[in-house]
Each structure stands twice: as structure tokens, then as C-alpha cells.
Amino acid sequence: MAVLNILVAVCLTYVAILFLVAFMADRAAMRGRAVWLRSPLVYTLSLSIYCTAWTFYGAVGNAARSGLEYVTIYIGPTLVMVGWWWGLRKLVRVGRAQRVTSIADLISSRYGKSPLLAVMVTLMAVLGTTPYIALQLQSVTLSFAAFAGTAEGARPADSQSTALWVAAGLAVFTVLFGTRNLDANERHNGVVMAIALEAVVKLFALLAVGVFVVWGLGGGLSETLARIDTSEIGRWQVAPGRWAGMIFLSAAAFLTLPRMFQVLVVENENEGHLRLASWMFPAYLMLISLFVLPIAVTGLERMPAGSNPDLFVLTVPLSEGQTGLAMLSFLGGFSSATSMVIVAAIALSTMVSNHIVVPIWLRLAHGGALVSGDVRNLVLLSRRFSIAGVLLLGYLYFRVSGGGAALAAIGLVSFLGVAQFLPAMLGGLFWRGATRSGAIAGLSVGFAVWTWSMLLPSFGAGGVLSAGILAEGPFAIGWLRPQALFGIDGLDPLVHAILWSMVLNTLAFVAVSLVSFPSPLERLQGAQFVDVFQHSGGRQSWTGGMAQSEDLLIMAQRIMGAGDAQRLFQREAQRQGLAGYLPEPSPDFLNVLERELSGSVGAATAHAMVGQIVGGASVTVEDLMAVADETAQMMEYSSQLEAKSAELARTARQLREANEKLTQLSVQKDGFLSQISHELRTPMTSIRSFSEILRDTAGLTEMEKGRYAGIIYGETVRLTRLLDDLLDLSVLENGQVRMNVSHGSLGDVIDHAVAAAGGAVGLQITRDREVEAILVETDLDRLAQVFINLIANAQKYCDAERPELRISVGRSGGMLNVDFTDNGSGIPRDAQEVIFEKFSRVSDREAGGAGLGLAICREIMTRLGGKVAYLPGQGGTAFRVSLPERAQLAAQ
Amino acid sequence: MSGGPQPDGGQRPSTGSRAGPVFLERANYRKRRLIDAIRLIPVLGALLWAIPLMWARGDTPSSAALLYLFGVWVVLVGGAALLTRALGGADWEDDNGGAPGEGG
Known part of the structure; x- marks a missing residue:
């Protein structure tokens, strides 16, 4: 128990x-x-999360069971890494250019940012990774139990509580x-550093055990080799199908495992790191698998029959009394398990929160309380819960499965599950014809075949599938036997599952892609992915330095104004020791520029704008949300501005109109004054001259x-x-006049007017007295004044040989009309508009009028609620006086 | 930016601008062949590691198999290390070979 306590203490220290x-x-x-955190070495070491507890314990177990087959799991990734120029380079470039956050993000954004694909991939990844996490928990539990000295018979309560x-x-x-x-780049410096440390620990631990076994127990290299040959796994016994199939499988899984994608692509800081990793990581893999076979052979020799070969790495040093070495070995296994679980949880939680939780929340919230801070907190919270959820799932799987199956078997189930992403991923990277429908079809078919032929049978006969279904197929359909699809018997179950799932997956993917037609967004993304080196190549960064600066300057000028932008650029260029206006687009300069711009357009927009020009990178969802927020605010602000500006325009128009009116009035006033002085001057002149004659001339006759x-x-x-007229007009215009409303017959009013105007002297007046017999209620004197004016006008201006005036009464449109029509030549059209103005006179004939009569008429009629207007087209001058009907009582 | 491309013009400006001094052209050529070699490493690895497919099961000693497999591994790692180091330079990522010049 003391050992166990020390173990716990060491574990806690290590975790600390x-x-x-x-x-x-x-x-x-x-x-x-x-x-230094982001050196290529750290990148390479972080890739080692490929080597989980499965490697650490399971590889030895696998070797003890089937010899050298275990190396296939490391040969596959080695080929992928040394072949980086073929595929990885492009994958990393695309991942960086598109700011991909997970493999689900990659596939969905390649196929037109399809949410459905993202959800599918996320769910498949969770399904495929859960057993793997359970596997890690199981290995830690087993190793703990082994240390406690109760390896096989560990009390369940203990192991479960450990897990x-x-x-x-x-x-x-x-x-x-x-x-x-919530970093836009999804990079986790702390985690990556911890993983790099764990990579060193696990490699060192395995090498230490290996060295101990070969040189401490085995007696040297050649002797160990000889003992290998004489052991029960001393002969090559790997079936060719499994050899090739597992190399392919591990290579595929290396690219598609969510956690591998996380460290390979998402956490990648610099594509150049691939160069070092391309040979160093294969070297790491080689070293970590170097002593597996010797340890397995030694374990088989020295451990009692029936002991778990998965734990040889731990139990061999323990049984030799090397507690310190065993402790180190335990730490190595612990490191392998924890680093894998941590990264897998991060990768899965990113996918779950980005593609499932947040979209659902956004849809439910309907943008109700959509403010920037809100969403960021939500994303973080959903990630935290997703991490807890993923680990809980793993723990539940561990409890339910009871930790029975061999480590390697569980690992392979997971591998093939995530390998189903491979056709959609590679197709998306290299084939522009790949479509969303094709990807969905391929993934669905591949996943279905995997579930049927690998996942379900992995629970064993009588687990999920009954032994009958395994042997005979569902409903005794032989073609659908899980491990002998289409009636092809005799294949190794693993090879069978790899073959059918990948073949059918690829076939469905290609066939559906060929017959379907991609959406515009898909085609755009397809071009960006497949031709990523044309779009964002090193060539661009080689020749594009100044061009980028120029673009930045153009953009900055638009936002900050030409003067400010040029000053800023010049200052920065000087600081870089360059002449002119164009500094190198260094990170420092870009930060300065972004800060400057964000003062004008908001941080997110500035970042997106600079990023568009410099990185060619597309905008993340977070960026877009922030931009949308800012845009909404700006739009609101701008609509407010627009309303204000419309109001201002309206006011300005009103002011302009008022001003015009005032100017007009002023002109009228001037005209009026000069008119009035003229009108007053003429009679005054004759009065003065005649009174002078009377005063000064003697001898005038009587x-x-x-x-x-x-x-x-x-x-x-x-x-x-x-003067009377003027007074009258001014009184009328000022509205100071009081109307004496009384009743009377229209005919009487006309009679009075005709008489007052001097009767029918020189003017033949035609009337219809019967129609005139209408009782009106109005200011009769004022109405008569209007009539007098009009009759007098006819007397003065009618130029006919025998002047006639016809006075007719009629009704139209609720008005009572009195028309005064003479047989003269009428008023010319251009004069018709001004005859009602003050002092306007149509003819030059001196007829004694001051030109105020019609103006007074108009004012009076306005006061009476009616109007007087010139009536064109009557053969002579015609005026119509209209009275409202209410002024007219019921006809007698 | 290297002159207006005129398809109907007598000479092609693109080839004209690419023709630099002889030694640069040669370095460029070397670089391309280096990349070819890097591309070939995984092919070589796949071929060498495919040989166990032909081994007789139950006959080949595990120690020999072990030595062979890890020998291939060492060759691949060494080859990849040498070639990527030789590639060097800042413009290693230029896929299309259009780089105007490299350090020498």
C-alpha cells in the first residue's frame, strides 16, 4: 500500500x-x-498524441499476440509524414487559409459550409472517439490496479472510482x-506545451523499459534477437491482407482522427514546421516502437502464463523489483492516456459547440439578445459542457463495456470509424468535382457499413448482435452477414470491414458527386480548396509585399481619410527604415493599422478587412457575428442620421420657400410703394399745378x-x-374687417350694383331675373361692391362697338356662380394670371383705375368663403363670382 | 506585374521575365528535382514496406523481419531529413517553381 501511496503522490506531482x-x-x-513555445520541435512532439495508451500498453500486447503486426500502426503515419509534400502540405495550407477549427469544419466548409455535413461529421467523430477515450481510462485503471498488486482481480469499485x-x-x-x-485561431499554447512534455516523458519511459529489457535482462542486442526468434512469436506470421489493410487504416486515421487534425492542422503555427516534423515524427514513431517486440518477448518468457500482455511494460519491471522504473513506466502510460484524452476532448468540444450547440442556440434565440459578449460566453460555456460531456461519455462507455476487450481491438474500431472521413476529405482537397451530396452519401454509406460490420460485432456475439445474425445474417439473408457481406467469406473481419466500408464509401462519394450539381458556394469553396496554392501561395507573399501595403493604404485612405492614412503609413515606413509611404506589412505594422482602423469601423471589421487583404483568410463565424453586431449598430446610427438629414432637408426646403416668399413680398412691397407713389403723384401734380395757376395767375375768368x-x-x-381703396384692401388683407351677414335676394343685390355703377349707361345689360330670385345669406354690401367693380370694369374696358354685359346665375360643384360676361376682346392669356394682383392693369388706356379693384374683389370673395376668377373661352371678358351654397338659402 | 501580357504579341513576356541568370536557373532546377525526390520518398517507403507481403508466413525469423522493417525506417527518416534540410530556404513552399530567385 505504501507503493500505492507513493504512486498517487507521484501522479499528483506530475499533474501539478x-x-x-x-x-x-x-x-x-x-x-x-x-x-520558443511555437518551435517546430514542439509541433513535432505535439503530434505524438497519436501514440496513446494504446501504443504504450497495447502495442506490446498486440506484439505478444501477433508478432510484428503492431508496426503497421506506425508505418502508416510514417508514410503520411514523409509524404507531406503530397497531402499534408495542402491540408495544412487549406486549414490555415480557411481558418479551419476542426475536421468537421473542414469538410463542411469545403462542401459549401454545409451545416448538415458538419453535424454528421461531429456525431460520427463523437461516436468514433468515445470508445477510444474509454480505452484510455481503462488503461490507466488497469495500470493502477497492476501497481496495487491486484492486476487481474481488481475490485470493480476501485477501478471504477479510479476511472x-x-x-x-x-x-x-x-x-x-x-x-x-476564445482564440480565433483555436490555438492552445498551454495544452500543446503540456503535450510536448508528455511526449518526452512517454518516449523516455518506453525507451527506459526497452533498454532495461534488452541490456538489463536480455543480455545484449544479439542475444535478445536470438531470444525473439526462439519465442512463440519468433516467426513472421502477419497475414498480407492485414498488413496492407492496417497500414492503410493507420495512415487514414492519422489524417482524420479529430485529435490528430487538431494538432496537425489547427494548432499548426507555421507551415514550415512540417519540414522538421516530416522526418522527426517518423523517427519518434520508430523509437517508440523499437523495443515493443523485445518487451513482449521478455514478458512472454518471464511472466506467468495468463497474465495480461497489455501490461507487460509495467509488470515486467515490477516483477523484477524495479519499482522506480515501473513508476516511470506508469507515468509514461499515464502521459499517453491523458494527453490523448485532453486533445480529443478539446477537438470534440470545439466541434460539438461550433456545429451543434451554438447553431441550435442561435436558432432558438432568434437573435433576440444577440450582443457580442453574449455569444462569446455562450461558446465558451458550451465548450466547457461539451468537454465534460465527452469525458462523461467515455467514462460511461468504460463502465458499460466493463473494460473487457483487448486494447488494440477497441483502437481499431475507432480508427476505421473516423477513417470514413477520408474520401470526403481527400476528394475535397484534390477534386473540384466533389459535391456536398457526394460527401453526404459517401459518409452515410461508409458509416453504415462500419457500424454493421465492425462496431456492432465488436461487442461480441450476443452483445448487440445475436450470434445468429453474425452467423446467418439478419432474417437469414446471407448477403448481409456483418462479417461476410455480399456472400464473400473467409476474409479477416478487420480487412473485410476496411475493404467494404472504404470501397462502398468511395464509390458512393464519387458516383453521387458525378451525377449531382454543386451550389455556387460549393464551387467557390471547391476552387479555394483545390487550388489553394494558386490562391494563397508563397509566390504571393514573395512578390506581394508592396502590393499588399498599397492595398492596405488604399483601404486605410477610404476609412481614415487620405491625409491621416498617408501620415500613418509614412511614419511606420520610417520606423522600419524605409523611404516613401509603403512600409513592409510586418505584424507590428498590421497591429498598429488594425488598431487605427478599429477606431473608425470597430475591431472586428478592422480585423476582417486587414485579414482579407493580408491573409486572404476567410472570416470566422465569430468575426462575422461581431461584424454583424457592429454593422447593425452602424446601420441604426446611419438610419438615424438619414432621418435627421431628411428632416434637415425638409426644414431647409421650408426655409427656402419662406425666403422666396419673403423676397417676393419684398419685391411686391417695392412695386406697391412705387405704384402708390406714382398713383398719388399724378393727381397731386395736377392739383398743385392748377392751384398754382389759381393763386398766381391774375385775370382768370370765372x-x-x-x-x-x-x-x-x-x-x-x-x-x-x-386712398379709400387702399384702406379697404389693407383692412381686408389684414383680416380686420367684420362682415355684416344679412339676408337678401341675389337679384336685389345685382339691381343695387347696376344702379350704383351708373346704370346701363353705354352698356347693354342682359339679365334673367327669375333665376336671380335666390335668397342668399352673406354680407350683401360687400357682395354688391364686387358686382359694382365688375360692372364698372365692363363699362371701362369693354372695347366692343356696342358693349353688352350678360349677368347669368348658375350652380356647379356646390357653389353658386354669378358670371359677368361682356362682348369685348377679352384678356390676353398671359395677363389673366396677374389681373387680380394689386395695381395690375391690362391695357395702357388711362381709364382712371388704380388697378386695385379686382384685388379688392378677390379679397372680399375670400372673406365671404367664395372666390372670383377669370373665366376663359366665353367670347369676351368673363368673370365668375362663386359663393358657397350655404350662403344661399332655400330657393323661394 | 511583369509587363502587360499580350497574347498576340510576338514574344511571350512570361518566359522572357523568367529567364534570369544561368546559375539561378540552375538552382531552380536543382530545387525542383529535390522536391521530386521528396515526393518519391513515401513511394519508396511503400514499396519497401510492401515486401513483407511476399514473405512466407511462419518461415521468416522475426529478428530478421524486425531488422528489415526498422532498417527501412531508418533509411526513410534519414532520407527525408537530408532532403528537407537541403531544400531549406524561405521559399520552400513555392509549388509552381516561379520563384524569381533564391539565396544562391
């Missing part, structure tokens, strides 16, 4: 060190001193360092005196009349 390393790395990254503690601890670590912030006095009198009368 991991926490510390992750914490320091995160801190350093935040302070921008992360250069639970491990799962909970991993969840805490992952939440702490995996979801610390008759002359009388005539001159008559003229003076006449002029005075005219003056008085003019």
Missing part, C-alpha cells in the same frame, strides 16, 4: 507539473513571448487550459376758375377713392 507548464506557456503566450477520478481530473485540466479564451377748380376737385375725388 503539467498544470504549471501549461500555465506558464499560456502566460508566456499572452505576453507575446511564445516564440472516475481520472476522468474528472482530465475534465478540469481541459476546461482550464482548453477553453481559457369760367376758367370754375374749370380749374373742377379739375382740382375731380383729382381730389380720385385721390380719395384711391
Whole structure:
């Protein structure tokens, strides 16, 4: 038990060190001193999460069971890595150019950003990874139990509580360092650093055990080789089908496992790191699998029959009394398990939250409370819950499955599950004709075949599928036997599942792609993926430096204004030691520029704009949301501005109109004054001259005196009349006049008017007295004044030989009309509009009028609620006086 | 940016602009062949590791198999290391070979 306590203490210390390393790395990254954190070496070491507890314990177990077959699991990734120029380079470039956050994101964004595909891939990945996580928990539990000395007969309660503690601890670590912030690039410095450390620990532990076995127990290299040949796995016994199939499978899984995609593509800082990793990671794989066979052989020799070969790495040093070495070995296994679980949980939680939780939430929320901070918190929260959920799933699988199956078997089930992504992924990268429908078809078919031929049978006969179905097929249809599809018997179950799932997957993918037609977005994304080197090549960054700066300057000028932008660029160029306006687009300069721009357009938009020009990278969902938020605010602001500007325009128009009116009035006033002075001056002049004659001329006859006095009198009368008119008009215009409403017959009013105008002197007046017999209620005197004016006008201006005036009464449109029509030549069209203005006179004939009569008429009629208007087309001058009907009482 | 491309013009500006000094052309050529070699490594690896398919089961000693498999591994790792190091340079990512020049 003392050993167990030490073990727990060592474990906790180790975990504490991991926490510390992750914490320091995160801190350093935040302070921008992360250069050494992001060296190619760290990248290479982080890839080692490919080697999980399956490698650490399971490879030896596999070797003990089937010899050298285990190396296939490492040969596949080795070929992928040394063949980086073929595929990985493109994958990483696409991942960086498109800012891909997970394999689900990659596939969905390649096929027109299809949410359906993202959800499918996410669910498949969760389904495929859960057993794998369970496997890690199982291995930690087993190794713990082995240490406790109760390897095979571990009490279930113990093992389960161990697994639970491990799962909970991993969840805490992952939440702490995996979801610390929502980085647009989805990079986790702390986690990657911790994983790199764990990579060293597990390699060192396995090598230490290997060295101990070969040189400590085996007696040297050649002796160990000889013992290998004499052991029960001393002969080559790998079936060709399994050899080829498993190499293919491991190569495929290396590219498609969510956690591998995370470290290979998402956490990749610099494509150049691939160069080092392309040979160093194969070397790592070689080293870690180097001593597997010797350890297996030694275990088979030295351990009692029936002991679990999966634990030889631990039990061999233990049985030899090397507790320290065993402790190291335990730590190695612990490292393998934890690093895999951490990264897998991060990768899966990213997928689950990005493609399932957040879209559902956004749809449910309907954009109701959609503010920036809201969404970021939501994403982080959903990631944390997803991490906990993924680990919980793994733990449940572990409890349900009871940890029975051999480690290697579970691992292979997972491998083939995620390998189903391969056709859609590679097709998307290299074939522009690949379509969304094709990808959906391929994934569905491949996954169905995998489930039927591998996942379900893996629970064993009588597990999910009954022994009958396994042997005879469902409903005794031989063609559908899970491990002998289409009646082809005799294949190894693994090879059978690989063959059929991949072949049918690829066939469905290609066939449906060929017959379906992609959407425009799919075609665009397809071109961007397949031709990624044309779109974002090194060539661009080689020649594009100044061009980019120029583009940036153009953009900055549009946003900041030409002067400010040029000053900023010039200053930055000087700081870089360059002449002119175009600095190198260095990160420093870009940061400065982005900050400057964000002052104008908001941070997210600025980032997206600079990113568009510099990185050619597309915008992430987070960016878009932030942009949408800012845009909405800007749109609201701009609509407010628009409303204000419309209001201003309206006011300005009103002001302009008022101003025009005032100007007009002023002109009218000037005209009026000059008119009035003219009108007053004429009679005054004659009065003055005749009174001078009367005063100064002696010897005037009585008759002359009388005539001159008559003229003076006449002029005075005219003056008085003019002044009366003016007074009248001004009173009317100011609205100060009071109307004396009374009843009377229209005919009487006309009679009165005709009489007042001097009767029918020189004017033949035609009337219809019967129609005129209408009782009206209005100011009869004022109405008569209008009539007098009109009759007098006819008297003065009618130029016919025998002037006639016809006065007719009629009704139209609720008005009572009195028309005064003479037989003269009428008023010319262009004069018709001004005759009602003050002092307007149509003819030059001096007829004694001041031109105020019609103006007064109009004012009076307006006061009476009616109007007076010129009536064209009547053969002579015609005026129509209209009275409202209410002014007219019921006809008698 | 290297002159307006005029398809109906007498000479092709693209080839004209690419024709640099002889030694650069040669370096470029070397680089391409280096990339060819890098491309071939996984093919070689696949071929060599396919040989066990022909081994007689139950006959070949495991130690020999072990040595062969890891020998191939060492060759591949060594070859990849040498070639990628030889590739070097900042413009290693240029896929189309259009790089105007490299360090020498």
C-alpha cells in the first residue's frame, strides 16, 4: 500500500507539473513571448498524441499476440509524414487559409459550409472517439490496479472510482487550459506545451523499459534477437491482407482522427514546421516502437502464463523489483492516456459547440439578445459542457463495456470509424468535382457499413448482435452477414470491414458527386480548396509585399481619410527604415493599422478587412457575428442620421420657400410703394399745378376758375377713392374687417350694383331675373361692391362697338356662380394670371383705375368663403363670382 | 506585374521575365528535382514496406523481419531529413517553381 501511496503522490506531482507548464506557456503566450513555445520541435512532439495508451500498453500486447503486426500502426503515419509534400502540405495550407477549427469544419466548409455535413461529421467523430477515450481510462485503471498488486482481480469499485477520478481530473485540466479564451485561431499554447512534455516523458519511459529489457535482462542486442526468434512469436506470421489493410487504416486515421487534425492542422503555427516534423515524427514513431517486440518477448518468457500482455511494460519491471522504473513506466502510460484524452476532448468540444450547440442556440434565440459578449460566453460555456460531456461519455462507455476487450481491438474500431472521413476529405482537397451530396452519401454509406460490420460485432456475439445474425445474417439473408457481406467469406473481419466500408464509401462519394450539381458556394469553396496554392501561395507573399501595403493604404485612405492614412503609413515606413509611404506589412505594422482602423469601423471589421487583404483568410463565424453586431449598430446610427438629414432637408426646403416668399413680398412691397407713389403723384401734380395757376395767375375768368377748380376737385375725388381703396384692401388683407351677414335676394343685390355703377349707361345689360330670385345669406354690401367693380370694369374696358354685359346665375360643384360676361376682346392669356394682383392693369388706356379693384374683389370673395376668377373661352371678358351654397338659402 | 501580357504579341513576356541568370536557373532546377525526390520518398517507403507481403508466413525469423522493417525506417527518416534540410530556404513552399530567385 505504501507503493500505492507513493504512486498517487507521484501522479499528483506530475499533474501539478503539467498544470504549471501549461500555465506558464499560456502566460508566456499572452505576453507575446511564445516564440520558443511555437518551435517546430514542439509541433513535432505535439503530434505524438497519436501514440496513446494504446501504443504504450497495447502495442506490446498486440506484439505478444501477433508478432510484428503492431508496426503497421506506425508505418502508416510514417508514410503520411514523409509524404507531406503530397497531402499534408495542402491540408495544412487549406486549414490555415480557411481558418479551419476542426475536421468537421473542414469538410463542411469545403462542401459549401454545409451545416448538415458538419453535424454528421461531429456525431460520427463523437461516436468514433468515445470508445477510444474509454480505452484510455481503462488503461490507466488497469495500470493502477497492476501497481496495487491486484492486476487481474481488481475490485470493480476501485477501478471504477479510479476511472472516475481520472476522468474528472482530465475534465478540469481541459476546461482550464482548453477553453481559457476564445482564440480565433483555436490555438492552445498551454495544452500543446503540456503535450510536448508528455511526449518526452512517454518516449523516455518506453525507451527506459526497452533498454532495461534488452541490456538489463536480455543480455545484449544479439542475444535478445536470438531470444525473439526462439519465442512463440519468433516467426513472421502477419497475414498480407492485414498488413496492407492496417497500414492503410493507420495512415487514414492519422489524417482524420479529430485529435490528430487538431494538432496537425489547427494548432499548426507555421507551415514550415512540417519540414522538421516530416522526418522527426517518423523517427519518434520508430523509437517508440523499437523495443515493443523485445518487451513482449521478455514478458512472454518471464511472466506467468495468463497474465495480461497489455501490461507487460509495467509488470515486467515490477516483477523484477524495479519499482522506480515501473513508476516511470506508469507515468509514461499515464502521459499517453491523458494527453490523448485532453486533445480529443478539446477537438470534440470545439466541434460539438461550433456545429451543434451554438447553431441550435442561435436558432432558438432568434437573435433576440444577440450582443457580442453574449455569444462569446455562450461558446465558451458550451465548450466547457461539451468537454465534460465527452469525458462523461467515455467514462460511461468504460463502465458499460466493463473494460473487457483487448486494447488494440477497441483502437481499431475507432480508427476505421473516423477513417470514413477520408474520401470526403481527400476528394475535397484534390477534386473540384466533389459535391456536398457526394460527401453526404459517401459518409452515410461508409458509416453504415462500419457500424454493421465492425462496431456492432465488436461487442461480441450476443452483445448487440445475436450470434445468429453474425452467423446467418439478419432474417437469414446471407448477403448481409456483418462479417461476410455480399456472400464473400473467409476474409479477416478487420480487412473485410476496411475493404467494404472504404470501397462502398468511395464509390458512393464519387458516383453521387458525378451525377449531382454543386451550389455556387460549393464551387467557390471547391476552387479555394483545390487550388489553394494558386490562391494563397508563397509566390504571393514573395512578390506581394508592396502590393499588399498599397492595398492596405488604399483601404486605410477610404476609412481614415487620405491625409491621416498617408501620415500613418509614412511614419511606420520610417520606423522600419524605409523611404516613401509603403512600409513592409510586418505584424507590428498590421497591429498598429488594425488598431487605427478599429477606431473608425470597430475591431472586428478592422480585423476582417486587414485579414482579407493580408491573409486572404476567410472570416470566422465569430468575426462575422461581431461584424454583424457592429454593422447593425452602424446601420441604426446611419438610419438615424438619414432621418435627421431628411428632416434637415425638409426644414431647409421650408426655409427656402419662406425666403422666396419673403423676397417676393419684398419685391411686391417695392412695386406697391412705387405704384402708390406714382398713383398719388399724378393727381397731386395736377392739383398743385392748377392751384398754382389759381393763386398766381391774375385775370382768370370765372369760367376758367370754375374749370380749374373742377379739375382740382375731380383729382381730389380720385385721390380719395384711391386712398379709400387702399384702406379697404389693407383692412381686408389684414383680416380686420367684420362682415355684416344679412339676408337678401341675389337679384336685389345685382339691381343695387347696376344702379350704383351708373346704370346701363353705354352698356347693354342682359339679365334673367327669375333665376336671380335666390335668397342668399352673406354680407350683401360687400357682395354688391364686387358686382359694382365688375360692372364698372365692363363699362371701362369693354372695347366692343356696342358693349353688352350678360349677368347669368348658375350652380356647379356646390357653389353658386354669378358670371359677368361682356362682348369685348377679352384678356390676353398671359395677363389673366396677374389681373387680380394689386395695381395690375391690362391695357395702357388711362381709364382712371388704380388697378386695385379686382384685388379688392378677390379679397372680399375670400372673406365671404367664395372666390372670383377669370373665366376663359366665353367670347369676351368673363368673370365668375362663386359663393358657397350655404350662403344661399332655400330657393323661394 | 511583369509587363502587360499580350497574347498576340510576338514574344511571350512570361518566359522572357523568367529567364534570369544561368546559375539561378540552375538552382531552380536543382530545387525542383529535390522536391521530386521528396515526393518519391513515401513511394519508396511503400514499396519497401510492401515486401513483407511476399514473405512466407511462419518461415521468416522475426529478428530478421524486425531488422528489415526498422532498417527501412531508418533509411526513410534519414532520407527525408537530408532532403528537407537541403531544400531549406524561405521559399520552400513555392509549388509552381516561379520563384524569381533564391539565396544562391
